[in-house]
Amino acid sequence: MATGTPLTLNQWLERIEACHPSDIELGLDRVRAVAARLELDFSRSKVVTIAGTNGKGSTQTFLDYMLREAGYSTACYSSPHFLRYNERVRINGAEASDEVLCDAFVAVEAARGKIPLTYFEYGTLAALRIFSQQAPDMVLLEVGLGGRLDAVNIVDPQVAVVTTVALDHTDWLGDTRELIGREKAGIFRAETPAVCGDPEPPATVAEVAQELGARLYQVGDSFAFHEKQQEQSQSWDWQGRNQQGESVELSDLPVPGLPLPNAATALQVLHLLLDTPSRSCIEAALRNAVMTGRMQRLMLGDTECILDVAHNPQAAQYIAGRLAKSPPAGRLHVLLGMLNDKDVQGVLKALQPVVQCWHFVSLGGPRGQSAAALALRMAELDPQAQCLTYSDVAEALAAVRQQVAVGDRVLIAGSFFTVSEALAQLELQA
Known part of the structure; x- marks a missing residue:
């Protein structure tokens, strides 16, 4: 050197x-x-x-x-x-x-x-x-x-x-x-x-x-x-x-x-x-005991937001169980971005019972899954599911802010990349 x-x-x-x-x-x-x-x-x-x-x-x-x-x-x-x-x-x-x-x-x-x-x-x-x-x-x-x-x-x-x-x-x-x-x-x-x-x-x-x-x-x-x-x-x-x-x-x-x-x-x-x-x-x-990106609670405007890096079915099942014990008064919105080498279907199936609105985001890089591909997988599970797609986390967060109502809750999950991008955006907006 x-x-x-x-x-x-x-x-x-x-x-x-x-x-x-x-x-x-x-x-x-x-x-x-x-x-x-x-x-x-x-x-x-x-x-x-x-x-x-x-x-x-x-x-x-x-x-x-x-x-x-x-x-x-x-x-x-x-x-x-x-x-x-x-x-x-x-x-x-x-x-x-x-x-x-x-x-x-x-x-x-x-x-x-x-x-x-x-x-x-x-x-x-x-x-x-x-x-x-x-x-x-x-x-x-x-x-x-x-x-x-x-x-x-x-x-x-x-x-x-x-x-x-x-x-x-x-x-x-x-x-x-x-x-x-x-x-x-x-x-x-x-x-x-x-x-x-x-x-x-x-x-x-x-x-x-x-x-x-x-x-x-x-x-x-x-x-x-x-x-x-x-x-x-x-x-x-x-x-x-x-x-x-x-x-x-x-x-x-x-x-x-x-x-x-x-x-x-x-x-x-x-x-x-x-x-x-x-x-x-x-x-x-x-x-x-608290830690970044694991059941981390922040506010997205006036709406409670939970960030968790869950990227496999076992982790998603745990989150769904926790959320089912204390459901929001309104709807649960999930902002989800995943890598293409993960069990997407298993994660979607685990979260499905507690989610009312899906916000899928594309992740960059060779391993990143597109929002459209995630939405297609969700449609295979439930053709009636409410699914929205975004080019990146920043676009999704801006849209979710406009769509949430009083009593709603937001979950951001699916990957370290998804959560880290969301944290960066939330820090910029703080």
């Missing part, structure tokens, strides 16, 4: 995006080689690695809030980002600065020599170097794709988590839940706790745990939760295991804004990381 004026963060991102011909190249040999040259050291931190089709981000968020409430320093790595690359690397809840990220990219560039790295691998190594240097108490790593061959899997965790296993990224991970489950369980380690939050996991998750000698904590077996509906309030109970294998019970916990199953999974992880987690810290975290 030529010396001279230091590169800005945007210049670094352009550089690493162009330095490898493939967006995805599974395998750990190249990443391990560069990591060895960087001399990464996580001996001063406890590491939690989180894989899964859905729920990785909210599980990480719950843990981050719980641990910080308990007084521990934390570092989080996640992807993709919505508005700024800095969102991917967070220390104690704050995004890493441009300067810190650029310094890490300089180090990775120097260490890699002639070893080619993908954009994700480059970013992962930069995040790991930052965490290695800063040595927080807890490092929470979200898997980008799969698990076994994902770049974050070069770090040995103290607890490994598989949130859910569903059909997604089948070109890379396999076309059955059994194959995908085996890939995601590849983050497990011998004699190390492995937590699974999928209530009906494929058998391969337990098989890999047994093969590797990991101690599996399975929802419905090692831990469980139950939501309670009372006259004027909701609460839930949780039961799980502590580090000694003893039963722990927590009753009448506050219901969080993010998915409850992931809160239950996070609680089991927490009890494997800490000796005696404080109930007050847990309650505060449950009440306060």
Whole structure:
């Protein structure tokens, strides 16, 4: 790399995006080689690695809030980002600065020599170097794709988590839940706790745990939760295991804004990381945990707007269930943009029972699905469905603003790209 004026963060991102011909190249040999040259050291931190089709981000968020409430320093790595690359690397809840990220990219560039790295691998190594240097108490790593061959899997965790296993990224991970489950369980380690939050996991998750000698904590077996509906309030109970294998019970916990199953999974992880987690810290975290693009509530003028990146049937079913419990007084409008390698029909079918008006948007790029194609798929499900199409998210938002009435609600979903474009537009209009 030529010396001279230091590169800005945007210049670094352009550089690493162009330095490898493939967006995805599974395998750990190249990443391990560069990591060895960087001399990464996580001996001063406890590491939690989180894989899964859905729920990785909210599980990480719950843990981050719980641990910080308990007084521990934390570092989080996640992807993709919505508005700024800095969102991917967070220390104690704050995004890493441009300067810190650029310094890490300089180090990775120097260490890699002639070893080619993908954009994700480059970013992962930069995040790991930052965490290695800063040595927080807890490092929470979200898997980008799969698990076994994902770049974050070069770090040995103290607890490994598989949130859910569903059909997604089948070109890379396999076309059955059994194959995908085996890939995601590849983050497990011998004699190390492995937590699974999928209530009906494929058998391969337990098989890999047994093969590797990991101690599996399975929802419905090692831990469980139950939501309670009372006259004027909701609460839930949780039961799980502590580090000694003893039963722990927590009753009448506050219901969080993010998915409850992931809160239950996070609680089991927490009890494997800490000796005696404080109930007050847990309650505060449950009440306060929020994250961008997951059941995120904003206002579109005078209308409530929910943003969620749901892009597969499992995630769409969860949102539909949440919305069905508290339907709007008026109509539910859905602004939906999806990629062409996703299960469009499955997402539409999951949302169909709660939607009154569909607003389909075209997404750009080679993987983007056109609004017309989405509308055609909806017409196959319901020829009478009210469907409108738009060239992009900005056009759709402007139109939806004019069409909503008092009591209506808007859901924006289908892809990270859809939600990030909507957030950018809403930020401009704020």
